[in-house]
Amino acid sequence: MPNDLNLDLTPTETGRMDYDATKVIYQLQEWHASRVDQLNTVVQSPKSTSIQIGDIELTTARETGAFKAGVSLALTLLGTLPIHVKEPED
Numbered sequence: 294m295p296n297d298l299n300l301d302l303t304p305t306e307t308g309r310m311d312y313d314a315t316k317v318i319y320q321l322q323e324w325h326a327s328r329v330d331q332l333n334t335v336v337q338s339p340k341s342t343s344i345q346i347g348d349i350e351l352t353t354a355r356e357t358g359a360f361k362a363g364v365s366l367a368l369t370l371l372g373t374l375p376i377h378v379k380e381p382e383d
Contacts, residue, residue: 310378329368
């Protein structure tokens with residue numbers, strides 16, 4: 294039994310949503326974009342950059358390289374947000 298979750302999230306229709314639902318999706322879009330930016334900053338940091346998470350400090354190239362590989366994987370899994378709301382055209 295495969296563990297793949299295959300959702301077909303291709304756009305199928307457009308419509309109007311109430312204000313509260315639209316606001317939640319805008320907040321989700323902003324949250325997602327912020328997290329992707331933060332993760333990209335980590336991945337693109339110079340090799341000489343040490344990384345500190347709480348009391349743990351990663352200082353060697355091997356440690357930071359492994360951490361960045363994990364962050365790259367997280368970015369791949371996070372992917373593109375499958376929902377988007379845009380301002381209505383009059």
